[in-house]
Amino acid sequence: MAVRCRIAPSPTGPLHIGTARTALFNYLFARHEGGTFVLRLEDTDVARSTVAFERDILDGLHWLGLEWDEGPEVAGQPARGPYGPYRQMERLPRYAEAAERLLSQDRAYHCYCTPEELAVDRAAQEAAHQAPHYVGRCARLTAAERRAHEAAGRAPVIRFRVGQGSVAFDDIVRGRVEISTEALGGDLIIVRSDGTPLYHFTVVVDDASMAMTHVIRGEDHLSNTPKHILLFRALDAAVPAFAHLPLILNPDRTKMSKRKSQTAMADYIGQGFIQEGVVNFLALLGWASGTEEELFTLDELADRFELGAVHQGGAVFDRERLEWLNGQWMRRLTTDQLVERMAPFLAADLDRLEASGAAVRRPTDGQLRALVPLVQERLPILGAIGSLVDFIFLEDVAVDPDLLVPKRWDRPTTLDGLTEARRIVADVGGVAFEADELEPPLRALCDRRGWKAGDLFMAIRVAVTGRTTAPPLFDSLVALGQERTLARIDAARDALVGSD
């Protein structure tokens, strides 16, 4: 049977790293098996769901490259797929119909207990050291009792009878799991008193009606799976195979949460992590190829991915490793790709500088391309671009005279060095202002004066960039241009003299 699996996010928050990883594994499994990957929006928590979150989730999944075969689309685009609609709030009649069916077969019943009554039950159970569970007060109501509750104006919820015995299933990553219905908390509510259906119910109705063959989700759903299986059976639906993925953890090994970690996919995108790096990193959280390779594209992952090889233990989200992987993929980008992706980040940095009162120049396409060799090996994330090359686009840089003087030098030597260097930089222009033309004469100068080249270069570096660390010096000078290089050396000399 052809594989069908899905990611079913709830638009009650921005796309979470954990959801992204679950989506990735579903996607990889579907692609590996030649199956179908479905996106379904679980928006029945109307109070907390928003279109902005929905948008963020869809955008994030697109950014990751996890294209779904069936599902809703963003911004008013039509949904695609034969099992639509793919938003649960648009599927309400189906849940109502399913609930009616369970009711008519007495697999479910109306419950009129108030939240207050339930709270009292729970408190008593807690005091008696029992597991909280529904006591079944409304499980066997007579018609008269029901009429009385209705007359009293009580709106009922619908509860599903969980019955006796135990439920067992063979989880693809965990093996056999068996849970007694005793541990399920009693008959569970499937429809609220306002008529809207609850998660455990909608997920089963939809997985059944959308013909899901595999349910691949986080381990936090493992204990709930028996409820789902009971519901599938009651609905006369085929029970899909389950695979519960290990959780992604905070550094303290608790479930990854906003409180302790950065969990929003959008934050990582905003910092300049790239799709290739994030996908690669996420795939290796809970899965390994079994070989010593670890750099994989999305397609390569789909090729090798095996659900059965997924780990059972949770995995700590290690940002250092993410950055390393990201850097690996940054270096593998083509010039065009890097230019396209870094441009918005540079622009944003320049906007910030401008907003803080600095005069900036905007890069041309040609300048952007020329930047690539200077930054490609130095960028862990795209967001670091400004700190590397902003000196090129700033009209003026502030130079600290103390930084200007190399450790082995004093002020007069520095002044001397900058003066000599200025002359050479000015002369080189006669030929061509290129790195290859600049370096030899400057080195020759050092030989003549008995200077270490590094010292002279450092003085020039600080004069021109205002910093002690920068991309390779001569490339930086070329990127800046001869005229502005000379002006900055002049300004640095003035600063040196003026601070005496």
Next chain:
RNA sequence: GCCCCCAUCGUCUAGAGGCCUAGGACGCCACCCUUUCAAGGUGGAGAUCACCGGUUCGAAUCCGGUUGGGGGUACCA
């Protein structure tokens, strides 16, 4: 409390009875390269395979228990 799951270097992991005096990667340290920073290269420190018992000629690998950790237990998803 009750139920369920998990357990190899700080972290991500390889390992499916002898190939393991436990391999790789991140991070860390040193050295090399080098105009700074990176990148790259080489080397190093780092795991009594949570613990205890059992099975076996032989266990990180199988079984049981203990401990520790995590998850679930809503008219949230």
